[in-house]
Amino acid sequence: MENEATLVTGGAGGIGSGIVQRLIAEGQRVIVLDQHQGTNESAIHEVVDLSDPRATKEALARICAQHNITRLVNNAALCRVLPLEEDDVKNLEHTAAVNLFGAVLCTQAVLPAMTRAGFGRIVNISSRGAFGKESRLSYNATKAGINTLTRTWALEFASRGITVNAVAPGVVDAGMYKRSSGIDPELTHRTNESIPMKRLGKPEDVAEAVAFFLSERNTYITGQLLFVCGGLSIGRQPSI
Amino acid sequence: MKKTATIVTGASNGIGRAIMKRLQDQGETVINLDIKAPKEECGEFHQVDLSRHKDLRAVLDDICARHTVLRVVNNAAVVFAKPFEETTIEDMETGLAVNMGAAMMCVNAALPAMREARFGRIVNICSRTVTGRATRSVYGMTKGGVLGMTRTWALEFAKLGITANAIGPGPIETELFRLGNPPGHPETERNLRSVPMARFGTPDEVAHAAAFFLDERSSFVTGQILMVCGGQTLGVQPS
Numbered sequence: 037m038e039n040e041a042t043l044v045t046g047g048a049g050g051i052g053s054g055i056v057q058r059l060i061a062e063g064q065r066v067i068v069l070d071q072h073q074g075t076n077e078s079a080i081h082e083v084v085d086l087s088d089p090r091a092t093k094e095a096l097a098r099i100c101a102q103h104n105i106t107r108l109v110n111n112a113a114l115c116r117v118l119p120l121e122e123d124d125v126k127n128l129e130h131t132a133a134v135n136l137f138g139a140v141l142c143t144q145a146v147l148p149a150m151t152r153a154g155f156g157r158i159v160n161i162s163s164r165g166a167f168g169k170e171s172r173l174s175y176n177a178t179k180a181g182i183n184t185l186t187r188t189w190a191l192e193f194a195s196r197g198i199t200v201n202a203v204a205p206g207v208v209d210a211g212m213y214k215r216s217s218g219i220d221p222e223l224t225h226r227t228n229e230s231i232p233m234k235r236l237g238k239p240e241d242v243a244e245a246v247a248f249f250l251s252e253r254n255t256y257i258t259g260q261l262l263f264v265c266g267g268l269s270i271g272r273q274p275s276i
Numbered sequence: 277m278k279k280t281a282t283i284v285t286g287a288s289n290g291i292g293r294a295i296m297k298r299l300q301d302q303g304e305t306v307i308n309l310d311i312k313a314p315k316e317e318c319g320e321f322h323q324v325d326l327s328r329h330k331d332l333r334a335v336l337d338d339i340c341a342r343h344t345v346l347r348v349v350n351n352a353a354v355v356f357a358k359p360f361e362e363t364t365i366e367d368m369e370t371g372l373a374v375n376m377g378a379a380m381m382c383v384n385a386a387l388p389a390m391r392e393a394r395f396g397r398i399v400n401i402c403s404r405t406v407t408g409r410a411t412r413s414v415y416g417m418t419k420g421g422v423l424g425m426t427r428t429w430a431l432e433f434a435k436l437g438i439t440a441n442a443i444g445p446g447p448i449e450t451e452l453f454r455l456g457n458p459p460g461h462p463e464t465e466r467n468l469r470s471v472p473m474a475r476f477g478t479p480d481e482v483a484h485a486a487a488f489f490l491d492e493r494s495s496f497v498t499g500q501i502l503m504v505c506g507g508q509t510l511g512v513q514p515s
Contacts (some may be wrong), residue, residue: 090365093365120432121384121387124375124384125329125380126382127378129372132368132376136368136417136421137368140417141365143360143361144361144363148363165424165428166420166424167427168424168427168428168430168431168499169428170428172431173380173428173429173432176424177376177421177422177425178424179424180420180423180427181417181418181421181422182422184405184421184423185416185417185420186407186408186414187406187408187416188408188409188413188416188417189360190408190413191408192410192413193360210508211450227406239352268455271302272357274501276423
């Protein structure tokens, strides 16, 4: 297919930039859709505020007119760490606009090209938070939501050669973590100790799992959730 | 002293109605918040569109001024059944507002009383759809979201005597269900064959599970989802 490309949302920083780097190293043409201008010169950068669904839809229409996107990584996410009392509907709406609506709109936009190609790979970045974590009510809700979207889409697109899977990072030493829990050295130490592997994850650990699911050779795995957590979820992972 | 009460959203019909009746039979005061009035008068009722959060806020303020709400059942939901391609931004906004936002608001409204009583029971009606179902992107997304909220509330409230659990109904034969799944229709028959018990469930069977979680004696179960699905999720549930 001509102009074949991979779209990575939130690819300008954190885990996303690790994913972008990895995919470029594999020779993929990568388009980054992010609210910030990315710095990786080998990627194509498109800037949009993903919390604005209508603007996002427009940007996606523009991108999809120029590229045949057959691989999509829904990675962009917003996480505000807030005491429960302050995590209100307003924050839920803002968080859901990025974490859920953004993923839905990207997937809708790329679906025609994937359907034409009879081939598509979608990876949603979930989180261990989907299974519960304090001070992140809205974020966790959206991540549990994306787990269900993963399974719904896997069923709906299964007959078109499109697989949909999710990767749930544990504690990764990158953007989101660094901005929240990572600022407290004592907490970081305790977190390290709680992880069976006794270390935080790296963006490349997550990128490895993403690249696996995106591979053309990955043809019979769909609707699954893979934890990349250094063993943190062992014994605590609920069934859904 | 104000009387203790239970809020059940969407209790004018179907599963919500059955939950409300069950609790009333147990002698509890139950308050129904629904966009439609019940066919027969049955306890305190507030007509409110749960996607209109300003209106909902006013109703909740009024209820909490008159009652000590120690139990909340978030049951009301909007369903969208359409191919993923046809999903609109408006569907997502409405789904989020009713299925998740209203649930958050009801819990937040009752929270001060629950904290003070050091007792509370939250039951969120999720759906077996959280295990995945084609043509249910927005519904599944929001129901998955409710499950994520359930677990977070469970953790946040664990030391306060407040439990939060979820129920995942499978195909339950409500009036609404019969409209969407007419008896004898091939899709209805296919759905029926996917249930090991070879029948659809009744609203009372869901109400029984809700009553269990709401019971004062259900004090060590929190953050869980209980499927009421006639075995439909067996063998398809990832582990």
